[in-house]
């Protein structure tokens with residue numbers, strides 16, 4: 001049984017133990033899993049020339065830890081309760097026994113289509129149970145899944161497929177998002193025009209919309225599964241064999257494939273799930289994230305299922321068919337633990353408490369928040385109106401790269417403080433540094449958040465390019481993993497995440513790199529150059545402000561029409577999540593003599609704070625600043 005902390009003293013004791021002797025600590029935790037062969041060594045690592053290996057020599061399959069290990073107890077227990085977009089349609093419950101059969105069956109489909117251990121399978125599916133089945137089937141046969149969020153565009157999908165040289169694409173005819181039906185297969189078809197590595201595409205029939213099936217490449221999911229049986233023996237994996245890659249944005253132009261491996265990811269995500277959410281076996285756990293993001297990987301699919309939990313998986317959006325949908329789902333399925341994002345809370349807060357009061361939320365025990373800083377007002381609303389003052393809030397800080405939750409209260413145990421992620425979990429050794437990398441010790445300090453010791457579910461590499469991994473995470477501060485986040489440690493030693501300090505914008509909890517958005521803007525034929533920054537947004541947390549220099553050829557066009565078409569271009573390149581909230585057309589950008597854009601100035605203008613621009617004397621053309629300030633007033 002996974003160890004479970006049950007008091008504050010217990011947390012402090014476990015934390016100290018995990019710091020004093022991390023290898024012993026994780027050795028004990030890892031023993032609660034089923035390993036075909038035990039590890040020889042808990043950890044090998046080096047942060048200066050980065051590598052980290054956990055449970056070295058251990059052999060396992062993560063799906064055996066979900067299914068075979070517990071099946072005699074869990075066969076009839078609901079594993080997934082799938083709630084459709086349209087509430088008039090029935091929900092579907094899959095027990096652990098049924099899920100196991102479906103995973104084995106789809107594993108056989110993958111094998112029948114030539115997938116072998118180590119091959120990459122791209123998954124571009126809506127929030128349907130088949131997305132989880134597909135991920136687990138990959139894990140079963142040792143294939144590396146690369147899930148691409150179904151809101152991404154064709155070119156984002158093809159970039160990700162090509163970077164990892166995926167052999168198979170799993171997709172669906174279409175998907176629903178509230179009142180909208182999206183033709184997913186059409187987007188996938190467009191992507192596949194430039195994906196030579198894809199040999200087969202397996203297509204789930206979901207919306208039953210008409211689609212084009214390409215002979216020799218496309219296979220219906222239902223045909224594929226009917227051709228195989230439901231028994232499958234899991235592939236034996238090394239603890240350090242990759243489990244999945246998931247693309248995320250950083251400060252450079254191209255998203256990178258964060259690679260997680262099998263053993264450490266399993267141990268850490270399950271441990272954090274059980275402890276942070278104080279999991280009990282009759283809990284109904286609902287994480288509202290999409291499986292396309294890391295939260296969906298770790299806390300919809302892997303960790304809860306490893307712990308034998310019942311999860312809710314929701315296809316739709318919080319405001320369809322009405323703004324009470326979340327609360328209706330909680331009442332309908334008697335959800336005990338709700339794990340959602342501050343953006344969702346803020347957007348639902350805007351409708352007041354009446355939609356909440358239509359429902360009985362008394363099943364709720366614990367509330368979670370993830371993906372972005374939660375402001376105090378949203379925290380209070382969540383606590384008072386959703387939790388009725390009875391449910392602790394766990395504000396969980398972590399990243400795609402960390403694999404699992406790193407800083408968070410232990411529900412009901414760690415005293416909380418609004419807007420604070422509070423304290424590091426066992427095994428997490430934080431360090432705050434100034435811009436020179438000097439450690440800021442003691443309390444009441446603010447700086448950049450680093451981690452000085454490995455944890456089992458940390459990023460191992462970036463797909464196909466280990467140098468990039470070293471460069472992005474281990475080169476800013478020597479010997480440290482740099483998170484890219486600013487942080488404050490207050491007088492009580494509590495951590496408050498202040499947001500990104502690099503060129504990453506966090507929109508509704510989704511990461512976008514400024515360079516990535518700029519590349520998309522620059523793809524517009526009338527754009528010469530652009531620079532984007534984030535600015536505060538009441539609901540989304542941050543929104544995108546773009547400064548754009550147009551080509552001369554644009555001078556006879558209506559600027560408003562050009563702005564609209566720039567947004568169309570960006571959503572074509574990246575996807576609808578990259579919408580530009582403000583576009584300012586400028587004649588120049590504030591650049592230093594070495595050609596670097598001084599984003600500090602652009603951020604201040606975007607925030608509407610132009611009182612003190614600081615030193616602009618190093619700019620190539622300081623006059624450009626006055627023009628930008630004036631132009632911003634007209635937006």
Ligand code: PRX
Pocket residue numbers: 248294295369370371372373374395396397398399400401421483484485497498499500506509510511
């Ligand atoms: O800036 C932090 C913010 O989200 C970033 C990680 O984004 P991503 O890899 O997409 O993973 C999101 C889900 C884990 C972080 O660098 N972030 C995440 N959680 C919090 C947060 N900021 C403040 N508070 C949080 N609880």
